[in-house]
Every structure is written in structure tokens, then in C-alpha cells.
Amino acid sequence: MQSLGYFGPFGGVYAPETLMPALEELEAAFLAAQMDSTFQDDLQRLSAEFSGRPTPLFHAQNLSRELGVEVYCKREDLLHGGAHKTNNALGQALLAKRMGKLRLIAETGAGQHGVATAMAGALLGLSVEVYMGEVDMARQQPNVFRMQLLGAKVHPVKTGGRTLKDAINAALRDWMTNVRTTHYVLGTAAGPHPFPTMVKYFQRIIGDEARAQILKKLNQLPSKVVACVGGGSNAIGIFTAFLDDADVELIGVEPGGQGLDTAAHGAVLARGTVGTLHGMRSYVLQDEDGQIHETHSISAGLDYPSVGPEHAYLKSIGRVRYESATDEEAIAAFHRLSRCEGIIPALEPAHAIAYVLRMAQTWPRGTVVLLNLCGRGDKDLQTVLEYTR
Amino acid sequence: MNRYEARFTALRQAGRKAFIPFTILGFPDRARCLRGIEALLAGGAAALELGIAFSDPLADGAVIQQATHEVLAAGFRVRDALALVRDIRALDANLPIGLLVYHNIVAARGPERFFDDVKAAGADGVLIADLPPETAAEVAEAAKAAEVAPIFMVSPLTGEDRLRQIGALAEGFLYVVSRLGITGSDTNFDEQLRATLARTRRLSRLPLCVGFGVSTPEAARQMIALGADGVVTGSRIIEIIREAGDNFPTAVQSFCAAMQRAVDEPAAQAV
Numbered sequence: 001m002q003s004l005g006y007f008g009p010f011g012g013v014y015a016p017e018t019l020m021p022a023l024e025e026l027e028a029a030f031l032a033a034q035m036d037s038t039f040q041d042d043l044q045r046l047s048a049e050f051s052g053r054p055t056p057l058f059h060a061q062n063l064s065r066e067l068g069v070e071v072y073c074k075r076e077d078l079l080h081g082g083a084h085k086t087n088n089a090l091g092q093a094l095l096a097k098r099m100g101k102l103r104l105i106a107e108t109g110a111g112q113h114g115v116a117t118a119m120a121g122a123l124l125g126l127s128v129e130v131y132m133g134e135v136d137m138a139r140q141q142p143n144v145f146r147m148q149l150l151g152a153k154v155h156p157v158k159t160g161g162r163t164l165k166d167a168i169n170a171a172l173r174d175w176m177t178n179v180r181t182t183h184y185v186l187g188t189a190a191g192p193h194p195f196p197t198m199v200k201y202f203q204r205i206i207g208d209e210a211r212a213q214i215l216k217k218l219n220q221l222p223s224k225v226v227a228c229v230g231g232g233s234n235a236i237g238i239f240t241a242f243l244d245d246a247d248v249e250l251i252g253v254e255p256g257g258q259g260l261d262t263a264a265h266g267a268v269l270a271r272g273t274v275g276t277l278h279g280m281r282s283y284v285l286q287d288e289d290g291q292i293h294e295t296h297s298i299s300a301g302l303d304y305p306s307v308g309p310e311h312a313y314l315k316s317i318g319r320v321r322y323e324s325a326t327d328e329e330a331i332a333a334f335h336r337l338s339r340c341e342g343i344i345p346a347l348e349p350a351h352a353i354a355y356v357l358r359m360a361q362t363w364p365r366g367t368v369v370l371l372n373l374c375g376r377g378d379k380d381l382q383t384v385l386e387y388t389r
Numbered sequence: 390m391n392r393y394e395a396r397f398t399a400l401r402q403a404g405r406k407a408f409i410p411f412t413i414l415g416f417p418d419r420a421r422c423l424r425g426i427e428a429l430l431a432g433g434a435a436a437l438e439l440g441i442a443f444s445d446p447l448a449d450g451a452v453i454q455q456a457t458h459e460v461l462a463a464g465f466r467v468r469d470a471l472a473l474v475r476d477i478r479a480l481d482a483n484l485p486i487g488l489l490v491y492h493n494i495v496a497a498r499g500p501e502r503f504f505d506d507v508k509a510a511g512a513d514g515v516l517i518a519d520l521p522p523e524t525a526a527e528v529a530e531a532a533k534a535a536e537v538a539p540i541f542m543v544s545p546l547t548g549e550d551r552l553r554q555i556g557a558l559a560e561g562f563l564y565v566v567s568r569l570g571i572t573g574s575d576t577n578f579d580e581q582l583r584a585t586l587a588r589t590r591r592l593s594r595l596p597l598c599v600g601f602g603v604s605t606p607e608a609a610r611q612m613i614a615l616g617a618d619g620v621v622t623g624s625r626i627i628e629i630i631r632e633a634g635d636n637f638p639t640a641v642q643s644f645c646a647a648m649q650r651a652v653d654e655p656a657a658q659a660v
Contacts (some may be wrong), residue, residue: 279519
């Protein structure tokens with residue numbers, strides 16, 4: 001490979017021998033595509049005409065008035081498909097097409113990445129099969145139906161905790177078996193190199209747009225940029241544009257589940273230790289033997305026992321601060337944004353909103369906060385209804 | 390000379406090949422695991438390959454996943470697995486014993502402590518299923534310092550450059566996977582595997598043992614005919630242990646004996 005994709009001591013390639021040629025082939029195709037004007041033109045045209053980029057930056061004035069800080073939302077919830085996942089799925093599907101692959105596979109937690117991959121597959125004429133934990137299929141039923149409508153086959157994963165971690169294992173196994181014809185569209189900025197770097201490449205448009213939009217609007221940068229972190233693709237997507245702006249505080253919000261003092265959470269950077277899972281070195285929730293723990297979050301998209309390696313690195317150098325919000329706080333934030341601004345957020349970014357709601361009173365009046373509203377909440381109505389009961 | 394060299398040299402001089410059975414340490418429980426291994430030795434196994442259970446065995450198919458899951462659910466820890474290896478070593482002083490693990494098991498103890506513990510338990514080699522040669526240098530060095538052979542996999546898609554990289558690090562034998570994918574019963578023997586074996590043979594002096602889908606004596610014979618020095622069988626053994634109930638030691642022993650006979654038959658008869 002050209003590079004092993006380390007971020008400090010994190011990342012790398014920890015994959016079985018049968019996957020190595022696929023990773024080499026993918027890295028080479030990714031590097032070539034960056035220089036290929038046809039690929040870039042196709043990506044830009046479809047990002048605009050199919051996905052709906054650029055997404056707006058919305059000044060949440062009602063919430064801002066109530067909190068005494070200025071909250072700006074990057075509206076990835078308005079992207080086609082209903083979440084930021086389309087950026088990455090479209091990019092990787094175009095790449096797969098360029099590589100001559102006929103079939104896409106994907107893992108999905110909340111279902112948004114599965115839907116995005118199914119959309120991209122339908123658009124580009126590639127067959128799509130999606131691995132989804134049984135538990136997640138039950139709690140994100142509407143997305144299962146959407147994937148099927150788009151022509152994708154959804155495979156229930158019945159091993160382990162039957163959530164995102166197990167779906168990734170199943171997708172990797174499929175890829176190892178069918179590597180010649182198949183591209184694995186990994187949905188988050190995690191996994192073996194080149195995935196973390198490639199997913200960031202396709203997601204950084206979020207921050208690039210948001211930075212330009214807020215500069216145009218306010219003629220200043222935000223004081224804080226806040227995003228939820230599961231695997232971390234929406235967060236790395238919005239943070240990347242601001243990494244060199246030393247005065248901009250970057251905050252990632254992890255799923256606190258039922259509380260960090262319980263076993264039922266997914267706050268990997270807060271409570272995890274360094275380990276190897278899914279082809280990368282990063283933080284993981286594990287026991288002293290290195291066995292990976294099951295996690296819990298009300299939001300299927302954040303229910304993952306590791307995190308993208310660049311987040312592990314950004315934590316280690318102190319550039320990003322990682323906080324958490326509990327299920328209860330996320331549900332409260334879900335309701336608050338719905339009533340206050342007329343926007344039903346996904347439960348994933350509801351964690352980022354919850355953090356802002358909790359902290360705003362400690363920040364100076366007028367603090368400018370940029371929040372990545374990375375998905376819409378239609379998929380979560382059932383979960384929220386059941387939680388309220 | 391380590392036990393792998395001694396065993397493969399002796400086999401070669403006798404014109405024989407190696408049958409290497411695989412099972413998960415602690416499956417179905419400690420006592421029955423040990424009894425199953427006694428039966429494998431009675432059946433004439435040339436070496437053993439033993440898995441330490443890991444929560445996310447992404448190179449393994451359904452059969453080994455399920456066994457792994459049960460072992461962990463029973464509370465069987467890495468220290469229990471290593472203690473069991475010690476008991477297996479006590480059964481036979483000359484048997485090559487290899488461990489199959491995932492990187493996080495090694496990383497959690499730290500490579501130095503892990504390989505010291507492996508050596509103390511009496512194992513001869515370690516294959517880390519998710520550690521390619523690109524990232525293996527430090528771990529391979531720690532293994533060699535503890536006199537444990539770092540064992541590597543070669544796949545039909547492994548090219549010459551990477552074969553050289555693997556050859557520079559590997560000891561013991563090379564585990565050649567018969568086909569793409571994960572462990573399990575689907576057998577493959579084709580011209581591509583023959584080419585893989587030939588290419589690997591040109592670039593390495595290590596014995597070549599074929600695994601993945603070698604579940605019957607017929608498949609084992611074919612692998613030898615394609616040029617292998619031995620075969621590794623895992624999922625099928627776990628299925629036999631499950632299916633045979635209380636009779637499993639007899640079933641395991643006769644399967645092992647049939648496999649060993651198959652690999653020892655002259656390749657010419659097989660095709």
C-alpha cells in the first residue's frame with residue numbers, strides 16, 4: 001500500500017490476508033480518482049443534482065433567544081436520504097463503478113447508511129446488499145422498508161449484540177468472500193486504511209461549506225463546533241475544515257446511554273482504552289483480555305464500541321474535546337428542537353443538541369455555536385414513542 | 390531446531406504429509422476439549438492449531454463463530470486457554486502446537502507478555518488472523534524473541550511482493566487459504582490454488598499447509614495433489630464434536646485417522 005493510514009499511533013491496517021489485495025486496490029483507485037477530472041465532475045454534479053448540495057446553514061433564532069447563545073445548524077438533515085451518509089455512499093459508489101465492481105455491500109446501524117447506499121446503487125445500476133443487526137432492524141423498521149423499496153436486500157445479523165458492530169463483522173466477511181466483484185461501502189470514518197481517510201474525504205464537504213457559509217453570514221468563525229460521535233463520520237466531516245483554526249473549539253458528543261457509571265453506554269473515548277477492532281487501532285470498550293463489550297445507546301447510529309482512529313488521535317493531541325449526553329438528555333433535546341424550531345432531528349444529532357442545551361448557560365452571551373444537524377428524525381418516531389411510554 | 394522444523398523434516402524424510410486439526414480452546418468445555426485433543430493425537434495428528442476465543446472473529450465462518458461465542462459466554466478466559474495449552478503440551482513433548490488469535494488478544498496483554506505466556510504454556514507458533522505483514526514487524530519480533538514462530542496466511546490474491554514480505558517474517562509453516570472468504574465447509578480446488586502453491590513454493594522454504602474448506606479426506610487428498618505439504622481442518626471438527634454427542638472422542642479420532650491416511654496416500658493415486 002502507498003500508506004498505512006496512521007493518525008499518530010491510531011488507524012493502520014489490521015485486516016486478514018484475504019482483504020489486503022482489496023484494500024490495496026481500493027487505495028489505488030481512491031488516489032487515482034482524486035486526480036481524475038471526470039470522477040470529480042460526476043461527484044460534484046450528482047452531489048448538487050441528486051443529493052441537494054450545498055445544504056443550508058440555519059440560524060436557530062428561537063432556540064438562540066432561549067439559550068442566550070447563537071446556534072447555527074448545518075442542515076445535513078435536508079440532504080437527500082435524510083442524513084449526511086449520502087455524501088459518502090455516493091462517493092464510494094462512484095468509485096466502485098470506476099473500479100468495475102458490480103455489487104455494493106454495506107453495514108448499517110440506524111439504517112441511514114444502508115438507505116444512502118441503496119439510493120446510490122439504484123442511481124448507478126449496482127446491486128446492493130445491506131447487513132443490519134436484528135435489534136436495529138426492529139428499532140429502525142421504516143429504514144428497512146426504504147432500503148427494500150430502493151431495491152436493496154437487507155440481511156438480518158443475528159450474532160453478538162445484533163447491532164452495528166456485528167453488522168460490520170458480517171459485511172467484512174462478505175467482502176472477503178466476494179472481493180473480486182464487490183465493493184464494501186463502509187459507512188463511517190473507521191475500519192482499515194484507506195476507509196477513515198476516504199470517508200473523511202467524502203464528508204469534509206460539510207465543514208468546508210459550513211465554514212464558508214458562516215463567514216459569509218457573520219464575517220467571523222464560530223467559537224464552538226459541536227457534532228455527535230459514534231463512528232464519527234459526520235463529526236470528522238464538519239471538524240476537518242476547522243482543524244487549523246486554533247480559536248475554534250471542537251466538541252464531539254458521545255452516547256452516554258444510561259450513564260457513564262453504568263455498563264449501558266457507548267462513550268468510547270471517555271471510557272475506552274486503546275485496542276484493535278474492525279481493521280484499525282483506536283479506542284474500544286473492552287475487558288482486560290481484549291474482548292469487546294456490547295454497547296448501548298437509544299440511537300442505533302451511535303451504538304458502536306469503537307470510534308474512527310482520527311478522533312482517537314484528535315483526542316490524544318487535545319485538539320477536540322469529547323463529551324457525552326445520555327439517552328434521556330437526547331430525548332429531551334429531540335422534543336425541544338422539534339417544538340422550538342419546527343425541526344425533528346435524528347436521535348444521533350439530538351446528543352449534540354443536548355450538550356448545547358446543557359452547557360449554553362455557562363458560555364458567554366452571544367457565543368456563536370455551529371452544530372452539525374446530521375440527520376432528520378423520521379426514522380426515530382417509534383423509538384421516541386416507546387421511550388415516552 | 391523448533392518442533393515445526395523437526396516434525397516437517399521427519400515427515401518429509403518418511404514421504405508423509407501433515408494433517409493439522411483445529412479447534413477452539415475451551416470448546417465445548419475445558420474437560421471435553423482436552424478429551425477431544427487426546428482423541429486427535431490418538432488419530433495421528435501431525436500438529437495442532439488451537440484458537441483462543443475472541444468476541445469478534447471476523448475471519449471465521451458461522452461454525453467457529455458459534456463455538457467462540459459459547460466459550461466466551463461460559464466465562465473461559467485467555468488465562469484458562471493458556472493453562473489448557475500447558476495440559477495439552479504435557480500429552481506430547483514433540484507435537485508442534487500453534488495458536489490462532491486476533492490482534493486485540495495480543496495487544497491487550499502487550500506482545501512481550503503475550504508471547505512469554507505462550508512460550509511458557511508450551512506452544513510453538515502464533516498466527517494472528519488480522520495482522521498482515523505490513524503491520525506485523527514489531528509483533529513478529531516479540532514472537533521471535535520469545536522463540537515463538539510467527540505464522541502467516543497466504544491467499545490466492547497474495548502477489549509476489551507481499552509474498553516476499555511475508556517470507557521475511559514467517560517461521561514454522563505458511564497457512565495457505567484455499568479460497569477467498571472465511572473459515573467453513575465450502576471446498577475449492579482449482580488451478581488458481583495450484584498456481585498459488587507454486588508461486589509460494591518458489592518464494593519460501595517453509596512448509597505449505599492449506600486450510601479453509603478442507604473438510605473431507607477427498608478434499609485433503611486433492612490439496613496434497615495440488616502441491617501442499619499438509620492440510621488444516623477446523624470447522625468440520627467442531628461440527629463432529631457437536632454432532633457425535635457422548636461418542637465424540639471416537640468420532641474425532643476416526644475422522645483424524647482418515648484425514649491423516651488421506652494426506653499420506655501418494656498424490657498420484659488421488660487424481
